[in-house]
Amino acid sequence: MTDELTLTVRRVIAAPPARLFAAWTQPALLRVWWGPRDVRCIAAEVDLRIGGAYRLGNQLPDGRVVWITGAFESIDPPHRLVYSWQIGDEPQSRVTVQFAPLGERTEVTVLHERIATPAMRDDHARGWDGCLDGLLAWAMTPAYLVRRREPGAQRFGTRWQAEVRRHAEFGLLDDLGIVRGRLEGDLVLCKMRLGARP
Known part of the structure; x- marks a missing residue:
């Protein structure tokens, strides 16, 4: 049996924690920046409370829609979010997102735990890289x-x-x-x- 795996992805973004926390938790904003390039977020539902559910619809380039679902386990605005994570029938895992102030910038750290297989970890690493690139572009594109x-x-x-x-x-x-x-x-x-x- 494969041990559960973890991965950590970070970005430093020129925006305050409150702005990035809002981007991560407001459906209208998630639909704009969420997902790797060529993946479109067609739906975002967020019930931001302990035990509240969220659902994200990622439309792939071939038109298929992948649903990400889970529930919030810890909410500490604008510093930290912890929630369960499940894609379709895959085993459930856990995501912790931290927003640490660095002067006028913020270090965003995603810790993804309880990943079932190395292949899933590699897929999630690519996905989180793309998501954080999207968040950075949303916050830092000129104008x-x-x-x-x-x-x-x-x-x-x-x-x-x-x-x-x-x-x-x-x-x-x-x-x-x-x-x-x-x-x-x-x-x-x-x-x-x-x-x-x-």
């Missing part, structure tokens, strides 16, 4: 542009493509001026200036 592949998005006109490249702010997903569009093949979310129209 806080958020870019994800999504075929149904509409394209901005040339003027707005130039504007989003220059824009200095990007807020959290809400209904206060956040716009969506396509830029170089990716979905872009950008906070528009007050009164501006696409």
Whole structure:
């Protein structure tokens, strides 16, 4: 019998812990950044309380949807999350995410425990690398542009493509001026200036 395995993945991101904790726990934000490149998060449900369930739908490039499910075991905003993790019928494992402040930056550490096989550990390592790359891109892209592949998005006109490249702010997903569009093949979310129209 194979011993249970663990893996640890880290990124240092230029954003405060509270912003990254929100990105990890708010469904609207998870749908933007979650998943490796070429994997689209089509659904995110989060009941953020001890024992509360979550569910993430990852659409693979071939169109199949893989569901990740679990329940929260520990919640310490904005510093730490612990939750169970299960993909389909695979054995259940556990994930701990820590958000440690480093001045104006945050070290995000993912500890994935109780992994059943080396092959699963390798798959999870690739997946977590991709997820943290997505979180880093969400937080650090100039002008806080958020870019994800999504075929149904509409394209901005040339003027707005130039504007989003220059824009200095990007807020959290809400209904206060956040716009969506396509830029170089990716979905872009950008906070528009007050009164501006696409």
